[in-house]
Amino acid sequence: MPAALRIEDVGQTFNTRNGPFVALRDIHLTVQPGEFISLIGHSGCGKSTLLNLVAGLTRPTEGVLLCAEREITGPGPDRAVVFQNHSLLPWLTCYENVLLAVDRVFASRESRDQRRERVLAALALVGLTHAQAKLPREISGGMKQRVGIARALATEPQVLLMDEPFGALDALTRAHLQDELLRIVAQTRCTTLMVTHDVDEAVLLSDRVVMLSNGPAATIGEILDVPLARPRSRLGLSEDPVYQACRAAVVDFLHRRHTHPAALVPA
Ligand SMILES: Nc1ncnc2c1ncn2[C@@H]1O[C@H](COP(=O)(O)OP(=O)(O)OP(=O)(O)O)[C@@H](O)[C@H]1O
Ligand SMILES: [Mg+2]
Numbered sequence: 001m002p003a004a005l006r007i008e009d010v011g012q013t014f015n016t017r018n019g020p021f022v023a024l025r026d027i028h029l030t031v032q033p034g035e036f037i038s039l040i041g042h043s044g045c046g047k048s049t050l051l052n053l054v055a056g057l058t059r060p061t062e063g064v065l066l067c068a069e070r071e072i073t074g075p076g077p078d079r080a081v082v083f084q085n086h087s088l089l090p091w092l093t094c095y096e097n098v099l100l101a102v103d104r105v106f107a108s109r110e111s112r113d114q115r116r117e118r119v120l121a122a123l124a125l126v127g128l129t130h131a132q133a134k135l136p137r138e139i140s141g142g143m144k145q146r147v148g149i150a151r152a153l154a155t156e157p158q159v160l161l162m163d164e165p166f167g168a169l170d171a172l173t174r175a176h177l178q179d180e181l182l183r184i185v186a187q188t189r190c191t192t193l194m195v196t197h198d199v200d201e202a203v204l205l206s207d208r209v210v211m212l213s214n215g216p217a218a219t220i221g222e223i224l225d226v227p228l229a230r231p232r233s234r235l236g237l238s239e240d241p242v243y244q245a246c247r248a249a250v251v252d253f254l255h256r257r258h259t260h261p262a263a264l265v266p267a
Contacts, residue, residue, distance in 0.1 A: 002069045004159055004191040005031040005054065011062035012049050022217040023049045027063070029210060029220065033158075036185055036192045038202035040250060041212030041221075042257060047195040050212075051163050054193060055081045068158055077105045080152035084164040086144040088136040088151075094143075095132040098122055098151045105155040122154035123147075125184055142173035146180070153188060162194040166201070178204060179234060186231055199254070203246045204234060211253045221257065224249050 010027040013020050024046045031037055039047045052058045053065055056074040065072040067079060075081075080101075088097045098119045106115050123132050126146040131139055136147070145165055152160055165181075166174040178201055185192055185205075196202050202209045206226050213221040226246050228237065237243040 001033055003030045003066070004033045004035065004068060005029070005193070006066040006069070007050075007054070007063070008065070009063035010050075010053065010060045010065060012046070012053065012058070013061045023215060024219065025062075025217045026219045029223075031159075031191060031193065033191055034189045035207045036205055037194070038206040038209045039193065039195045039212065040197070040199070040202050040209055040254070041218065042214050042254065043197070045212045045215045046218040047212060048163055051081075051161055051193065051195050054159070055079055055161050057081075077155055078158045080155055080157035080160055082145070082148045082152050082160070082162040082165045084167045086136070086141075086148040088144060088147055090136050093133050093135055094123065094128060094139065094147045094150075095119055097136070097147055098154050101151045102154050118154050122150040125153060125187070126150045126180065140173075142169050142177060145169065145177060149181070149184070153184070153190065158191060160190045160192045162192065164195050164197065167197065174198075174201075175234065181205060182232060199247055199250045202250060203228075203243060204232060204237065209246070209250055211250065211257075214257050222249075222253055224253075 007027050007029040010024065011022070012024040013022045027050065039050060041047055053060050054072065056072045056076060056079065089100070092100065099115065102115050102118050106118065120129070123129050126149050128143060128146055128150060131143060136144055149165070166177050169177065182205060194205065203226055209224040209226060210220055211222045211224065212218050224246060228240065228242055
């Protein structure tokens with residue numbers, strides 16, 4: 001089976017008023033179908049920059065990115081993005097927000113009834129069947145994020161990209177949505193690349209945690225395998241020695257990079 005994502009030798013330099021700024025360099029990563037990958041690193045290290053490259057919202061200044069072995073040259077229906085601040089259209093209901101995305105991808109191929117089924121299935125997947133007729137301003141922040149996830153999954157992307165999807169939520173809602181996401185990825189087996197600041201979230205959800213060094217010129221410092229069996233449950237895991245070891249490894253990486261930002265080799 002071809003790799004879901006292949007990032008080869010990627011670098012990103014921005015032209016700024018003060019001259020060129022090297023945000024990322026020498027990024028290599030291959031993601032297999034169905035894998036869940038978290039990208040973690042200090043603020044400003046380049047996580048969103050990398051996610052935007054995979055989304056095709058920007059082009060790399062060096063290297064190449066491939067989705068299912070096809071070069072990424074712009075946004076496409078094979079990749080769906082969920083941002084930190086849900087980007088729902090305020091004048092459309094939850095149902096209509098999801099339908100908009102479904103129509104964009106399937107209008108030419110599927111009947112109105114089939115598209116309606118897709119929207120309803122996606123809303124059911126995130127537990128929002130009851131809120132389908134509500135406007136974004138009539139639902140909570142957590143519910144809006146769930147609509148964003150439904151909208152992304154409804155188009156059956158090969159890769160789900162999420163940039164701190166739960167970053168703006170309170171701790172309880174966040175934990176609840178992490179549990180839902182665990183269930184959803186188990187059900188859909190969608191390949192996922194998620195940016196997060198949260199060590200527990202990264203370890204709980206991921207097959208691998210990709211740790212970026214501090215910028216400028218950030219690169220992948222370490223990749224941690226999370227060898228925890230699935231299905232996973234938050235309650236059982238907190239006492240698990242494997243979970244604790246993974247958590248400690250990520251915390252240690254982030255701490256070392258924070259105290260020695262210039263250090264690119266492990267201490
Ligand atoms: N369009 C741009 N032009 C110039 N510099 C940019 C641009 N976009 C990002 N940068 C710089 O690239 C670096 C990485 O930014 P990025 O937004 O990817 O960080 P991040 O890891 O997502 O941070 P955070 O965790 O705070 O969201 C930062 O130093 C930022 O200032
Ligand atoms: Mg960011």
